Amino acid sequence: MRGLLAWVGIPVIVALHHSTASGVDFNKEIRPLLSNHCFECHGPDNATRQADLRLDIRPSAMTVITPGKTKRSELIHRIHSNDPDRIMPPPDAQKSLTNPQKQLLVRWIKEGADFQQHWAFEPVQQEISKPHRSDNWSRNPIDHYIYNRLRSEGLRPAAPADKATLLRRISFDLTGLPPTLEDAKRFLADESQDAIEKYIDQLLLSSAYGEHMALYWLEASRYADTDGYQNDRTRHHHVWRDWVIMAFNENMPYDQFITDQLAGDQKPNATLKSQIATAFCRNHRINSEDGSIPAEWHVENVADRVDTFGTVFLGLTVSCSRCHDHKFDPISQKDYYELFAYFNNNAEWGVGPNNGNSPPFIEIPPAWPNISKDLDKPVRPEPLRLSNARQEAGNGLKRPQPGSATTLMVMHDLETPRETYLLNRGQYNLLDKSQQLYPTVPSALDFNSTLQPKTRYELAQWLIHPKHPLTARVAVNRYWQQIFGLGIVESSENFGVQGSLPSHPELLDYLATTFIQSGWDTKALLKQILLSATYQQSSDVNQDLIQRDPNNRLLARGPRNRLSGFALRDQALVASGLYVQGIGGPSVRPYMPPRIWRSISNNSYKQDVGSKLYRRSLYTYWRRTIPPPTMMNFNAAGREVCIVRTEPTNTPLQALTLLNNKIFVESARNLAQQALQQGGESNTKQIEYIFQTILTRLPTQQEIQILTESLVLFQQRYAEHPEEASALVSVGESITNERINEQKLAALTMIASTIFNLDEAITK
Template identity: 30%
Template sequence: MKTRSARPLYQYLPLVGFLIAVSSPAETSPRTKIDFNRDVRPILADNCFACHGPDKAKRKAGLRLDLRADATATLDSGGRAVVPGDPAASLILKLTAAENEEDRMPPKKTGKRLTSGQISILRQWVIEGAEFKAHWAYLSPERPPLPPVSDSTWGKNQIDRFILSRLDKEGLKPSPEAAKHALIRRVTLDLTGLPPTVSELDAFLADSSDNAYEQAVDRVLDSKAYGEKMAMHWLDLARFADSDGYHADVPRSMWQYRDYVIDSFNRNKPFDLFTLEQLAGDLLPNPAVEQRIATAFNRNGMSSTEGGADPDEYMNKYVTDRVNTFGTVFLGSSTACTECHDHKYDPFTQREYYQLYDFFNRIPERGLDNDPAPPFIKLPSSEQSERMAKYTNEIAQLETDRRKALDRQSDELSNNQRAWETAHRHRIEAGWQPLREITTSAHSGTQLRRLDDDSLLSSSPPVSGESYEVSGIFRGRELSALRLELVPDGSLPAGGSGRSTNGLSAISEIRLEATSANPAQEPPVAEIEWGGWSSLGPFKAASTKEIFEKGFLPETQPDLSKSYEGGTLKWKQQQGWKDGAAWDLSGENHVSFFHRKVISKSARFARFSAGGDGGFQVWINGQKVENGKVFRRVAAAPDDIVVLLQPGENTLLIRAHHGLGTYGFLFSPSKEPVSRAPVEFARVAADRSEKDSPSSALIDGKTDTAWRAEGRRTAILVARSPIPFSAGVRITARIQFAGDQPMGRFRLSASSSSGFAELAELPQSHQTTLFASPSENSPASRDALREFYREQFDAETKSVVTRLAAARKSAKDLDSQVPTLRVMEDMAQPRETHIRVRGDYRSKGEKVSAGVPAILPPLSSKENVSRLTLAKWLVDPQHPLLSRVTVNRYWANFFGTGIVKTGNEFGSQGELPSHPELLDWLAREFIEGGWNVKALQKKMVMSATYRQSSAVRPEHLDRDPANRLLARGPRQRLTAEMIRDCALDYAGLLDRKRAVGGPSVKPYQPPGLWEEKMFGGNKYEESKGPDLYRRSVYSLWKRTVLNPTLMTFDAPDRALCTEQRSQTCTPLQAFVTLNEKGFVEAARVMAERVVREGGQTLDDRLTYACKLVLSRPPSAQERQILAATHHEMFSAYQNDLTAALDLLSTGESKRAEDLNQLDLAAWAAVGNVLLNLDEAITKP
């Protein structure tokens, strides 16, 4: 009787559990040599490495089992875990087989226990000498010989030898070749993401030549759709998206990177160059724009613009994301856990993680930045480049013309300029009246003493928070400006003009109130004529916040002839509105506008009271009334508001806000003359103004800004409009100081002169020139003022300057429209990189420099290492991982699962390869073939393995249900993008001839989804025309609100690198293909195509429809069912034409009104049935 040996390891390990499904309890000869990587490492990795593996921080008893020297060393107890050749002395066997739970390893608390079969494997391994091997994935692949097979006639290329050899061992036979229609559909979907056209299908079926299939493969490899399909998975890996991801998930411009990927696949760019460009394209010698675009691979990660976030935290997130993505995409290894500690299962240390980190920690980025986030490049289109060149040439010519005009000699211009300068200097120096009848007070109680030159002086020590109040009479006809002069004094510190210890002053704010010197002499109210009211509204607001913040019309220039809200709201005269009586208004969360003309015989103040049940704002002649209550919530008592009227016609506009409940508004002009009013300053002119202490700080209403001055300084505060009090003005100035820097000696005077506004509007450098005497001006300042004068007042020069400004603006506007792209770029002085203790970005440990894991080959040089060094190291032909990981990824694309099922984990926690020799053979073939992606993929799809029928036989379900041994052809559901794209293509809505690339588009999605889900009220606006039906690779990818159709079919949000998408089967998916607008539209537009192109008979049209959707004609039973469906729906729509028309109006594409609408609706129903067949969304 034959003795049954111990079962092979793979029947017991979860790590290689896939082999349970594909293998029967086969007998293994006791003489079969144990292989460490195949048989032993998985046992140790799953059960022992967590406590006895690479992570020294978690290591127990000082025992490490992944290295021979450590595993065989003498422990503190005197024993040895592994004694080669002596199982009785090997503690690993004693402890794993212990009967006592307290002694047994792994400990009971882990929930793990080795099976007898696993212990037998370890025992046999020890007996055979306990040979250790480096992990298979970390050894450079070598090309193995082709294995012997049972049938040398089966197979198309070398791939099939490896597959058949394994099938022979498992006692399975390959399946026959798939039917031609299934084969052309399979390879076309796999290589382009689209079905074959009916003409392509018919041509292939009619071609009986030996190379018909190869010609079809070459054709689809050469199509632009190939690159669009191949890009989809790479964009998952590169975590490409059109939004930032964090916080508000704001949009970003990255689509040029997507186009680079598509173009690279279409051009069959060698994969080593593809890798080099993405990791270090910017560091290549004289990098092309395309190579800089490629580096956006490392800028695709999520980023934040949140104001309250810690930039250092997010900088760390960005760099760790790059390291983790690098590990997954290029090493097939999960490196993320080594951010915090040494890897528990693989020989990757935390120190090595931060050595990789250092490669990606050198770009001049900030933790928080809006798009375009530096570093970035601008990528103009050819049309934009041509226009920019035109503007550049135009600007150069106009600058030459400007120089000629400025250099032109003209006595008249010189005389006019002197007169202009003299007028301004006279305005600065003359016509000022010091305030009379002055009274003063200071917050600190210090005394301000009036000197003979009308200046005020306090020599008291400074105090923090000081303020002065100075009041005095100005006898001018109207107040147009106030002059503040700081005067040095010997009694003050450093002989300055301030009381601070260094003699400086810091004035943060000056507020002025004007009072009539004699109210009885002010003009009567009868001089004001209040016009009739007009109203506009109510405008509906979405929220209380929007009531106050949304702009419904330009308040500064209301146009009573315009209508709003699509013509539903217009200005309406309110004949019944009377002043002094409340107006009843209706609505909830709304805004209304009231308008009237006010006529005054002279410049004067007017007062009115206003109030209501909500807030309101007031504009007079386009100027918002600034009296401290911009947004009011008025209660019972109305507010008194003072406005300054100009002679003639004035415009009064009120914006009233209302939230909930009843609403009324009251307006009542006052009959009393105005004798007191605040003075609003428009601008400040000064002899000196610095960026960090501008003179505008005197009137900006902010106490945290200040005009800082030393020595003798002058500032002129210009009133927005002259203050007209007939009997003179009492001015009260309230002056607030910053810190402990009050003025010591100063003088206030007032003027009625005009022209101060022009002075205050001059650039500060020219103000400084004019405040000084001509003899004090430098040649440079005089030349600058001369140029300025001519540009402003000489017609010839002004014309050139105007055209130059227009050209520059056009160039700037064009430049702002040029797309940008975030890219990589190294800093001149790299940042230091430190290990982050426990992964905490705030806790810096040992400083490290760039390097690679010791388990992998070393860098070619340790000097001046960069991302380019890393990239070249990666694509070295002897590198063990890149080629394996990449061919495994392409294998999974065609066969559903990689040779290594865990494509993102080639380490100890990953599954063993189902065909390890084939994996290495493909890796060497890929490298030695020049990293030729199309050649590699062609070899895969040309294999007999790929061409097998996907029909499942009983022995498949019994021995290989997951098809890991590939005894049948691959059959998988299409990806989310392919399902949508195929539906569009069946209908003819997708334009196959459209050029590759362009900005992302917005397909259908439920209305209001962004508004509901997104912070900040982002609004989704669907694309129009052909953009609405572009391939899904071009669809806008918003991380926090992914397109629901794509999300339902398992498209990832791309917040992180995605190696393999999950695949679910849910009722929601059926709802999408049945009811989603895009699929219903596809069904009804496909119906038009079937009627127009499918022939005249029902049978011909059914055949055509099935060839469109299924790439084959219908069976007799299917034909019968579909014909009955057409008849049934035609009859139903005869009784309900409205339903038919509703169906045929779905979507944005136009309804075919020239066709029979009932017949078309019936065919749309047939199309809907076909689109919902499993076969329509599955690769055959």
């Protein structure tokens, strides 16, 4: 609001007490309006602030607002002005207020202009009042919060989903894999009241659970098998990935999970396992191009750690403060570089070596991970063999020889801390040396003045303090997003002023509180969600509900989301019998176009052979510059930077992938071969075998009729064109039974491919 204070001739009397009016809600209605229309010029950013007016904090805002008196409030005069030089927001900002928005501001001021702290910075309510059970639908406290919101919106919950639907939904949500036929038969035959709970417990104990949970963390942690940038050289980081799988399978408390990854090297009696965990901080890209300036890329590496820390643990866009004060959230540029100071002391040089990992790194025994007990023993710094960063980065590293130890990039601070300064415009060589900065948490999050962390370990302890307003909320929200497709806070990456408001704020705090009180028990949290009536609703929807709640934010129906590219590929492998189990180890290179890498480098993609082709998609080699196209077609994160939420899309490429990608064709062929050998003699029996294997249910009579008619057409086609049948059944490295008629196999392969492409098969 340009020149606003200059117009005000006399001081405005500021109310001493906040209004307690229950009409207009500041956090829900007023703050978002001010943030979208005013904060760019009248918000936290000191450099772009106009007229020295801040509308994000009460004392400054009250210079243009007189609570209860709109005629004495300059803000009201300005938003209603017809003078283009006086109206706010100014016309050239292209952020004009609508009449309802103006009326809302008038109402707010009439009611006392109540200001509230941004909801995400308020303490988590430790004593959450659980709604009284007043319905016959709720099964646990989650349902009470959902039911009360539905009732206030004039909606009712959907009917329960059938057991076959729940079987598939639960299996994919906990393991990322389809249920086995044996599990399906056992579960569907179990008529006990705790059948669902027993099935959940079974899956939580499976090794596939840890693999599935790790996938989400790898994307958030920007894990990849290469360094990125132009050279994009291979790195050896799979040991950290395997540590993540192990942590989830062992149900490591989330507070320890955080601490080990941020500062496992600084823990009292640090172990090799906790050292391995700190590779989380080294998952960023590393530049090894000729002519790279070490100081520049050191800054980029540290900035990536800060940005990832802010997104993953705080749910805040702290990266916006690298070059200037945040325009919407109370995070200054000084705050950013004080966070920067926590991660600025790693004994690294900034650029990568010619090959191998960038120091500091540790050597991992060849027997990893079959030595987990030894990994828990305390270690001293000497056996870790931390390499000298400058010397090793300059000379390059030798690749580990077969049978030798694997190296892993980790965190290890210098004995003498690096000096940290604010960088003007975020540039590495524009240091503001007027003031040295030291590790300090943002003042907006200083919930306990006695906690002033100075090391990464102390920062982790600050993060997991029960009174921290963000850590538990951010964590449970992402787990909710993982299950339902959307978080309670839809913008899971941004809990700040520009982020989404929680759809069920009391539920969010209830989950955060119980998560902390349970000892940060992730499995217990997921089990509570999956046992809720909310989760177990049918996903059937009517036109009225689609119009009122298209994204299912109110949860008047069960979750129904498309499977990821990882889950779709794994489903095909499991159904076809090609799936090769095995936890951990180096990444594998399954089918991909042989020339796919040529657009970036002279290197050709070297496909693996044998069982490595059929390992779980989690273990697929991830090159940052050219990620696996099957996964990217289904909206996987690229892993160049931290990503905690991707937007789903529906494109023709997805259907083409499922129809033509080699692994899906080969899986369809192997499943068809099984049907011919084990399904029975008739077309109907063979179709039923394929259908039930993929969808864990028998087809309806109408589905049988449609598929049988299609099968006959395919049989006729391949009888007339046997060369096409031969080409189809030759796709993939797995062996085809020569005694099976190729035309029959090809026709049934197309039926299997069709079922793999059904909407029911690609969703959960």
